[in-house]
């Protein structure tokens with residue numbers, strides 16, 4: 261995984277944590293059902309949702325960021341009992357928000373710093 265994508269992933273894990281853990285893999289085109297990427301939801305032995313796996317086709321840099329944000333929006337808006345792949349209203353507004361804050365690397369780094377400042381302030385207040 262490219263350094264800049266790894267950084268974006270770190271920022272998303274810090275600032276936009278979904279209900280379940282997310283693992284991300286770069287994959288060859290033949291191993292990804294979607295045009296750019298795919299998100300899977302895995303269950304544990306008891307049939308309970310366990311984690312997400314996002315597969316991203318190795319590609320141009322900007323598209324990898326866009327794809328990660330798209331699949332991450334699925335993980336964020338997923339709710340138990342609903343399919344992972346859903347492009348409804350909630351998904352679209354989440355994706356718009358993610359792209360506004362994280363598509364550009366400089367903005368993503370700013371968002372991370374803002375998140376850290378807010379966390380510090382909350383700690384101080386409590």
Ligand SMILES: [Zn+2]
Pocket residue numbers: 330334345346347
């Ligand atoms: Zn999708």
